[in-house]
Amino acid sequence: MYLNLLEHGGKQFIRLWYKPDHRITKLLKTSKVAKYSKTYKCFVMHKAPESIELLHLHFQGVALVDTRYLNRPKRLRPALGAVITSGSLQSEPLAKLPELPVIRLHPLEHGGKTFIQLSFPYNELVYRTLKCSSCCLWLQEPKCFAVATDAVSLYQLLDDVQGTAQVWLAGTMKVNDMAVMRRLWEQTYRKDAGYLTCPLPYLEKLFLLNYSLTTIRTYHSLLLRFFNGHKKDGLDRINVFTVEEINSYHRQMVQAGTYSYSFVNQSINAVKFYFHRVLGKHTLNLSQVERPEKADRLPIVLSRQEVQKILLATDNLKHRCILQLLYAGGLRIGEVIGLKISDVQSDRNLLLIRGGKGKKDRTTLLSQKLLENLRAYYREYRPKVWLFEGQYGGQYTTDSIRNVFRACVEKAGLQKKVTPHSLRHSFATHLLEQGTNLRYIQSLLGHKSSKTTEIYTHITSHGLESIISPLDNL
Numbered sequence: 244m245y246l247n248l249l250e251h252g253g254k255q256f257i258r259l260w261y262k263p264d265h266r267i268t269k270l271l272k273t274s275k276v277a278k279y280s281k282t283y284k285c286f287v288m289h290k291a292p293e294s295i296e297l298l299h300l301h302f303q304g305v306a307l308v309d310t311r312y313l314n315r316p317k318r319l320r321p322a323l324g325a326v327i328t329s330g331s332l333q334s335e336p337l338a339k340l341p342e343l344p345v346i347r348l349h350p351l352e353h354g355g356k357t358f359i360q361l362s363f364p365y366n367e368l369v370y371r372t373l374k375c376s377s378c379c380l381w382l383q384e385p386k387c388f389a390v391a392t393d394a395v396s397l398y399q400l401l402d403d404v405q406g407t408a409q410v411w412l413a414g415t416m417k418v419n420d421m422a423v424m425r426r427l428w429e430q431t432y433r434k435d436a437g438y439l440t441c442p443l444p445y446l447e448k449l450f451l452l453n454y455s456l457t458t459i460r461t462y463h464s465l466l467l468r469f470f471n472g473h474k475k476d477g478l479d480r481i482n483v484f485t486v487e488e489i490n491s492y493h494r495q496m497v498q499a500g501t502y503s504y505s506f507v508n509q510s511i512n513a514v515k516f517y518f519h520r521v522l523g524k525h526t527l528n529l530s531q532v533e534r535p536e537k538a539d540r541l542p543i544v545l546s547r548q549e550v551q552k553i554l555l556a557t558d559n560l561k562h563r564c565i566l567q568l569l570y571a572g573g574l575r576i577g578e579v580i581g582l583k584i585s586d587v588q589s590d591r592n593l594l595l596i597r598g599g600k601g602k603k604d605r606t607t608l609l610s611q612k613l614l615e616n617l618r619a620y621y622r623e624y625r626p627k628v629w630l631f632e633g634q635y636g637g638q639y640t641t642d643s644i645r646n647v648f649r650a651c652v653e654k655a656g657l658q659k660k661v662t663p664h665s666l667r668h669s670f671a672t673h674l675l676e677q678g679t680n681l682r683y684i685q686s687l688l689g690h691k692s693s694k695t696t697e698i699y700t701h702i703t704s705h706g707l708e709s710i711i712s713p714l715d716n717l
Contacts, residue, residue, distance in 0.1 A: 244306045246295070246313045249287060257294070257313065259286040267306050274301055333472030334496045334510070338433040344369050346404065349413045349637065351389055353382055358389040359397075359416070369408050376403040394420040401426055414580070414638035421446040421459075428463055439470040439478055445521050455602065457577075465513040482522060489514055490533050497535050504537045542668040543661055544702050550669055552655035553648075562647045564613070564620045565631060565639075568594075569663055571610040573670035573688050575600065576663050580639045582630040584621075589614055596689065605689045671696070675703045 244267060249258040259277060261267050271277050276297045277288040288294050299308050344366045351360035361379070363369055373379045373388045378399040380389050390396045397418075401410060409430055418424050422443055429440060441463050449459045469492060473481050493511055496502045515529045545553070550570055557563050568579050578596050586595040592614075593606045617630075626632045631639040648663045659665075667688070674684050685696040 244302065245309045245311075246298075248290070248313055248315075249283065251282075255290045257288045257290050258283065259288065261306065264306075267302070270302060270305060274298075276301065333492055334468055334499070334502075335472070337467060337471055338435070339431050340433050342409075343406075344408045345411050346373075346408045347411050347413055348416050350415055351382075351385070351387075353385065353389070357392055358382070359392055360385070361388040361390065361400075363408065366408075369404070372404055372407045376400065378403065394423050397423050398426065401430065405430075414633070414640055419450075421450055424459075425463070428460060429467070432467075437474040437477075439467075439474050439481075441467055441470070442517075442521065445517055448520055449516070453602070461509060462513040462516065465510045466517055469510065469514050484518075486528060489518075489529065494533065504535050507535050541698065541702050543659060543665050544672045545657075545659070545661060545665055545669045547673060549655070549657055549659070550666065552657065553651045553666075556651035556654040557647070559647075560616065560620050560623060561631065562651075564616050565644055565647065566651065566663075566666065567610070567613045567616060569666040570670050571613045572596075572607040573667045574607070575667060576641045576644045579644065580629070580631060580641060583628060584626060584630055587614075587617060587630065599689050601689075601691065603689055603691075605686070607687045607689075668699075668702075671699045672702050675699050 244259055244261040247258045247260055249256040259271070271286045272279075276294050277286040279285070280287045288298070295308070295310065302308055344363060346361050346363045346369065349360040349362060351358045358380075361373065374381070376399070378390050378396045381387075382389050390400055397420075404410065410427060412418065412427065418427075425441055425443065425446055432438075445466065446459060446463060449462060454462075470478070470481060472492060473484075489511075492514075493507055496507050496510065511529075511534060518524045518527050518529060554563060554566055554570070557566070565579055568574055568582075569576070572594050574594075574596065578599050581598065582594070582596075586597065587609065588595060588606075589609065592609045592611075594609045596605050596607060599605060624632075629638050633639050633643070644663055648666075652659075652661060671684050671688055674687075675681065681693065681696055681700070684699070685693050688696060690696045
């Protein structure tokens, strides 16, 4: 006789199961431990050690009481199913070092010269390390450590703090030396035996061709994964790879089921750039590299009521202005932090977006309601250069905007999985539902192709409200 767990009315009981046997049934009917349940059509009993012990005594010599299924953990099935992968993947992320204290670099004017200020939450080990560093100066008046702005000093700083702290750049720091950037980007990786660094000519070529720093960093990380996924082969062997070997690597990424279409395509582009533009292997026909088919997924769009709830979820004037900008002008978060005070052209009711995606300039709408809030924000915060500046000056960060948006969505009680970019999607969709011409929306969003903007025609409910479902006519 097997004992199984039974939950009823928020309480736990035991269900008794056995192959039909008149002796067991007769004994259960006369037993005071169990009762027959018409609901579950079986004998049940309370889940208590005393009850189980009495059951053992009652059926001694008649049946064996088996409790193997009683305390078995609940079997849960994943809601999204399961993916069978192809085993160990060469495209796995590189191992990271344990987290260390962060030293942030900021530009600093002192005594008519430009320095790099080192700011960090006080840490005795970091303080002693910087004090002993040959490249660091202690500036008495601002009371901070500083280094010179040349690449040699930054290299020395990275050598001195290695294993003690990580060095991050503030948004206002611009580094044109790709060797320094490579060192900064790779400082968090665990460099085991055989670790392959990104070739410097690769980064310099991207920089000279005017690729954005975001794209350079993305390509850098993806090429590192490709190299170190094949580090057993060595760089010389990688440099003579065939199309099939490059295909095999990206095929594994697709089979893993954890990488998006755009991520795999970016990896193909990063590897292709290395072989074609750095190694000059134009005979390697990488146009035939297999690319995953793009899924036609529609962006998540918020209703007007949901947008209003998000915008009203914060009492902070700066935060509200940032969120209103994302929605009122259809801006990307990178474009918001790149706005300068002079870009708000109130006399023309326009916002000037400089160096948007693809390094394109454009203008977009300036809402009157937003303009009133921006004027109140300016009077209160008095930003100097950037429209939105951080707590200690310099540009606001994209992470700060994401955190503000996440907190507002949570406070508004929305269950949708949305990001700040969802406000841009909502801006375009709501304009289309108002009857705005698609060509104007394309211009406001800064899309190069009208095909990119046409995706919003699949989301809008404009015109659908007049169509009646055939079910309603039955």
